[in-house]
Amino acid sequence: xxxxxxxxxxxxxxxxxxxxxxxxxxxxxxxxxxxxxxxxxxxxxxxxxxxxxxxxxxxxxxxxxxxxxxxxxxxxxxxxxxxxxxxxxxxxxxxxxxxxxxxxxxxxxxxxxxxxxxxxxxxxxxxxxxxxxxxxxxxxxxxxxxxxxxxxxxxxxxxxxxxxxxxxxxxxxxxxxxxxxxxxxxxxxxxxxxxxxxxxxxxxxxxxxxxxxxxxxxxxxxxxxxxxxxxxxxxxxxxxxxxxxxxxxxx
Ligand code: 13P
Numbered sequence: 001x002x003x004x005x006x007x008x009x010x011x012x013x014x015x016x017x018x019x020x021x022x023x024x025x026x027x028x029x030x031x032x033x034x035x036x037x038x039x040x041x042x043x044x045x046x047x048x049x050x051x052x053x054x055x056x057x058x059x060x061x062x063x064x065x066x067x068x069x070x071x072x073x074x075x076x077x078x079x080x081x082x083x084x085x086x087x088x089x090x091x092x093x094x095x096x097x098x099x100x101x102x103x104x105x106x107x108x109x110x111x112x113x114x115x116x117x118x119x120x121x122x123x124x125x126x127x128x129x130x131x132x133x134x135x136x137x138x139x140x141x142x143x144x145x146x147x148x149x150x151x152x153x154x155x156x157x158x159x160x161x162x163x164x165x166x167x168x169x170x171x172x173x174x175x176x177x178x179x180x181x182x183x184x185x186x187x188x189x190x191x192x193x194x195x196x197x198x199x200x201x202x203x204x205x206x207x208x209x210x211x212x213x214x215x216x217x218x219x220x221x222x223x224x225x226x227x228x229x230x231x232x233x234x235x236x237x238x239x240x241x242x243x244x245x246x247x248x249x250x251x
Contacts (some may be wrong), residue, residue: 002208004224005164005231006033006248007040007125008238009065009093009212010047019047023054025241030060033248037231041238042093042125045079052088063091063125066099069112081116091123093233095151097170107150114151114163123162125210125233126151128191132171140169144187145194157199164208165191166233172213174235181222181229184211188228217246224250 014022023041030039042063043051055062064087068078084092094113099105110126117124128147130140148165155163167187172179179187188209196204211223212233223229237243 002206002230003038004036004251005038005040005208005210006234006244007042007063007091007093007166007210007232008234008244009042009096010044010238011065011098011235012044013239014044014047016047016050019043020050020054022239022241023047023051023060026244027055027058027060029241029245030058030248033245034251035059037248037251039248040091040125042091045084048084048087048089056088061091062087062089063093064089064122065093065096067092067094067113067117067122069109069116071116081113081120081122084117085120085122089122091125092117093125093127093166095127095147097127097129097168097173101170107147110151111154114155118155118159118162123164125164125166127166127168127212127233129168129170129173129213135169135171140187141190144191148191148194149198152195152198157203160195160199160203160207164210165195166210166212167191168212168233174214176214178214178216178219178223179211181219181226184223185226185228188226192228215247217243217250220247220250 040061064084067081095110130143192204208230210231210233215232216237
């Protein structure tokens, strides 16, 4: 049975002391959340070490927001998967639309990043999602399929045990404009079908597919009630522990 996960993506928010306080507040409130719901917080790279200390021995898992497409060496400013893993983090987000849009993240780079993340024992939250123009042109199914397969073609059913997909329609991120539960379910079910075609029904059934894009306590319940929506990747609302936990309590 696939795992339900609520993950917070802090993006480029909070200073280190603020992030440590936020992590402490999430840990403090996490006991209320049903045990079968996994909780992950993805912090800026600067926060991973101190936040790892805060979440150590708790149910809250830690994620990076990105890692490098190279193993190590002369790549100034980059942070390798091995470095991320050495902080105590168990996960990394990869392929977020903001990285695709602003930092030239291509599917080819994502293959390398995913390989390195898995090789270093990290779970991967792989983000896919169409832009508003693509949805209006009714290309959203094709775009999401291509983003999913362009990366996952290089991986095996065994690798899929460490990979979570996050469907994040770009037009819903930070806009307050959530996909309706039906719109999200339609794509989630489609992605699961793509996974079934590639890896078989069992892998498709076991893969957690998260929804991201203006998810908040007031709309999470309706989204999470859908059969193919296995949780959320939360941006803005993850910056307040009460809202983040409120979303996780929607299960
Ligand atoms: P918002 O929840 O702020 O729309 O962000 C979603 C997101 O991009 C999570 O990765």
